[in-house]
Amino acid sequence: MAVPGNGISRRLVSWARIKSPWITVYNSGGCNACDIEIIACLMPRFDVERFGILVRGSPRHADILIVTGTPTLKQASRLRRVWEQIPEPKYVIALGACGSSGGVFRGLYQVVDRVESVIPVDVYVAGCPPRPDEIINAVVRCIDLLREDTAHGGKEWRQKKPLPAPVPGEKSPAEVP
Amino acid sequence: MPEVVVPIGPHHPALKEPVNFRVIADGEKIVRLELDLSYNHRGIEKAAEQRNFIRVLPLLERVCGICSHSHATAFAKGVEEIMGLEIPPRARYIRTIIAELERMHSHLLWLGVAAHEIGFNTLFMWSWRDREAVQDTLEEMSGNRVHYGMNEIGGVRRDLTPAQIKTALARLPDLEDRIQKYVGMVNSEETMLIRFRGVGKMSREEALKYGAVGPTARASGVDYDVRRDDPYLAYDEIPWKVITDNHGDVYGRTRVRVGELWESTQIVRFCLENIPAGPVRVEAPKNAPEGEILSRYEAPRGELAHYIRTNGTDKVERIDIRSPTLANWTSVAMCLTGQNLADIPVIVAAIDPCLSCTCRMVVVHRRGGRAVPGTAAGESGHDPKSRQDGWRP
Numbered sequence: 001m002a003v004p005g006n007g008i009s010r011r012l013v014s015w016a017r018i019k020s021p022w023i024t025v026y027n028s029g030g031c032n033a034c035d036i037e038i039i040a041c042l043m044p045r046f047d048v049e050r051f052g053i054l055v056r057g058s059p060r061h062a063d064i065l066i067v068t069g070t071p072t073l074k075q076a077s078r079l080r081r082v083w084e085q086i087p088e089p090k091y092v093i094a095l096g097a098c099g100s101s102g103g104v105f106r107g108l109y110q111v112v113d114r115v116e117s118v119i120p121v122d123v124y125v126a127g128c129p130p131r132p133d134e135i136i137n138a139v140v141r142c143i144d145l146l147r148e149d150t151a152h153g154g155k156e157w158r159q160k161k162p163l164p165a166p167v168p169g170e171k172s173p174a175e176v177p
Numbered sequence: 178m179p180e181v182v183v184p185i186g187p188h189h190p191a192l193k194e195p196v197n198f199r200v201i202a203d204g205e206k207i208v209r210l211e212l213d214l215s216y217n218h219r220g221i222e223k224a225a226e227q228r229n230f231i232r233v234l235p236l237l238e239r240v241c242g243i244c245s246h247s248h249a250t251a252f253a254k255g256v257e258e259i260m261g262l263e264i265p266p267r268a269r270y271i272r273t274i275i276a277e278l279e280r281m282h283s284h285l286l287w288l289g290v291a292a293h294e295i296g297f298n299t300l301f302m303w304s305w306r307d308r309e310a311v312q313d314t315l316e317e318m319s320g321n322r323v324h325y326g327m328n329e330i331g332g333v334r335r336d337l338t339p340a341q342i343k344t345a346l347a348r349l350p351d352l353e354d355r356i357q358k359y360v361g362m363v364n365s366e367e368t369m370l371i372r373f374r375g376v377g378k379m380s381r382e383e384a385l386k387y388g389a390v391g392p393t394a395r396a397s398g399v400d401y402d403v404r405r406d407d408p409y410l411a412y413d414e415i416p417w418k419v420i421t422d423n424h425g426d427v428y429g430r431t432r433v434r435v436g437e438l439w440e441s442t443q444i445v446r447f448c449l450e451n452i453p454a455g456p457v458r459v460e461a462p463k464n465a466p467e468g469e470i471l472s473r474y475e476a477p478r479g480e481l482a483h484y485i486r487t488n489g490t491d492k493v494e495r496i497d498i499r500s501p502t503l504a505n506w507t508s509v510a511m512c513l514t515g516q517n518l519a520d521i522p523v524i525v526a527a528i529d530p531c532l533s534c535t536c537r538m539v540v541v542h543r544r545g546g547r548a549v550p551g552t553a554a555g556e557s558g559h560d561p562k563s564r565q566d567g568w569r570p
């Protein structure tokens with residue numbers, strides 16, 4: 001996608017990306033359980049490396065960012081900065097109930113409630129914490145998205161169009177008696 | 178040589194959780210350590226004051242993802258004491274079983290992480306594989322791998338069926354085998370001996386002076402365990418012993434933790450075999466009378482204290498959580514002085530740090546009126562208003 005030119009070099013890069021997505025994990029204010037479950041994914045029982053998924057520490061090497069926890073006010077700007085460092089195309093997974101919607105921490109005075117209000121999110125995973133198999137499924141879903149996006153030549157096709165502005169004088173369906 | 182400041186974190190490849198170290202080093206030697214722990218401050222204590230006893234238990238479980246049962250039990254225990262409630266013996270045993278399984282999974286997790294820090298990844302994989310057996314047992318008993326949701330004021334929410342007890346007992350011999358192997362490895366494996374011996378030494382006096390708790394203190398010869406010295410749940414009915422060690426270094430802390438692993442398997446076995454029959458909960462009143470209490474609990478990382486004050490309603494008036502890691506950070510800062518820069522990961526990992534429960538401070542800037550968690554000088558000495566990062570909530 002982001003690779004200039006066409007033909008073989010671009011196809012090679014997107015093939016490699018789909019075969020081996022590298023992920024980085026950012027704990028933006030959760031309770032650690034989601035992070036522990038991600039590490040459990042690397043272990044002999046779940047072993048995500050058989051899918052070519054590698055966990056890397058540096059965001060500059062990553063394709064997929066997994067954000068755990070609801071961002072705290074102090075972490076939000078840092079999360080944004082980490083996200084900005086990831087090269088395009090990048091995908092974000094909001095892990096767990098508190099990454100998706102705030103979970104039990106929703107409305108606390110020191111949190112932003114959801115990852116979505118700081119960075120765009122592509123995949124949400126429910127559960128508190130999600131099981132390792134659900135985390136693996138989320139990453140696999142991300143690879144599917146990546147494949148579709150490559151076919152469409154970018155992420156834009158997925159973005160919802162804003163609703164058309166109401167025509168003045170015309171009643172909306174809700175108002176029609 | 179002039180001193181240099183090495184900043185590490187909050188997001189760093191070597192860190193699993195957000196924390197900011199400012200290591201002041203003179204060449205390779207560490208002179209001083211400054212810490213900023215407040216990245217994950219969420220304001221749980223305040224939220225706990227606004228939720229009733231039923232809703233606050235799931236919230237307190239999520240203070241920490243590793244010792245979730247500890248926080249819930251410490252709170253439930255305290256409130257029950259204020260209410261004057263006696264929970265049934267079967268509930269006490271079930272709470273003990275879950276608590277010890279939690280200690281096992283936490284210590285196995287720690288053993289893996291410590292091995293990883295010294296580049297001994299084989300042990301990392303082994304201990305995490307064995308941890309899955311513990312996780313399976315917990316999942317069978319409670320329905321979840323991490324946040325068990327077993328506690329409620331007045332008892333536990335789920336009973337153990339005979340089939341569950343049978344499968345849990347069937348898993349134990351294998352685990353005991355593996356743990357025996359780890360005990361042997363800690364004392365004979367050359368990789369671990371070289372990297373752990375003499376690193377991060379702390380004497381008994383220092384441990385007492387800096388208020389270390391849990392395995393960190395016990396490794397320096399402090400013979401103190403809340404489970405024995407202020408018994409709660411079923412610990413006074415179970416034969417077990419407190420593990421201490423006199424080495425005082427990372428090697429000693431490893432020995433204590435591996436020893437505790439073994440003790441935990443024995444406690445779980447005893448409880449499963451001798452679990453009394455009967456109900457698992459009693460009806461608890463909706464409101465707690467006025468009162469205050471300091472509820473102590475031996476979490477996997479050390480002594481956990483919940484200070485609870487109630488005022489006759491169905492909510493707490495104030496809850497203050499002192500988590501064991503908070504007590505142990507001072508000892509880390511002290512242990513690191515004079516050590517090599519390369520020893521930071523090992524010494525920090527040796528207290529089994531867990532940051533989600535540690536952060537707590539909020540300082541209001543009088544100038545801007547904005548609440549900034551962390552040091553009095555804002556974020557590592559910078560004025561938050563001068564940040565140029567563009568995004569602000």
Ligand code: SF4
Pocket residue numbers: 030031032033034068069070095096097098099103104127128129130239242
């Ligand atoms: S979703 Fe649940 S388990 Fe995951 S970080 Fe949030 S509170 Fe913890």
